[in-house]
Amino acid sequence: MDPKHTHLNLKLGISGAAETGHCGPDAYDKGVALGAEIAKHGAICVTGATTGFPLWVAMGAKEAGGFVLGFSPASSEKEHIEQYNLPVEYHDVIVYTGFGYPGRDLIFTRSTDAIFFGCGRIGTIHEFTVAFEDNKPVGVYEGSWPTDEEIKIILQNGHRPNDKIIFGPDPKILVEQVIELVKKDQIHRASFHFQNGDSA
16 A cells, blocks of 8 residues: 555544533633644544534634534525524535534534534534444543533443543543544555555
8 A cells, every 4th residue: 555645634523512501611712722633633623513612613723723614404504694593604614404403413423534522412412322323433522511421321321332432621632532543443444445456
């Protein structure tokens, strides 16, 4: 295999609450810090094109020179702004799915190589279960919010092991660990195609 071969930029998603009153006093700073780390590692920051915690992560990514891709529940920019009251700021590209929140959640989650979960609500839990079922690498960002503990309870009561879920309070370490999980999967897939004689 050509040692110069590289994969496309990683797409790292961020799932979190649009309304953040329950997230704690440090949620904004922690969101911005996570976005900055995603950008510093050369990854694309992927969001649900919403307000709150995901927007703060997008802000951090843009301020660090990163690229932000959003998936909207709306079918157009007009609907996105006027009916859903969602922002377009801090995003380089927004895909208007037209599938509402449940359908958007599925497309958003499946469009990432890995996904981080910060302070969230029921929509965040929905995206977590999709990521879990897809066996996608997951980083659960621990903070002053209850979401990380709620996810631990779901895992304890789910009775199904999963070695692709990492918990941590430090954004730099968490991003690095999740990227390592993604790279292990990429190496496996690249090796499989190479060994089976598939063209690059």
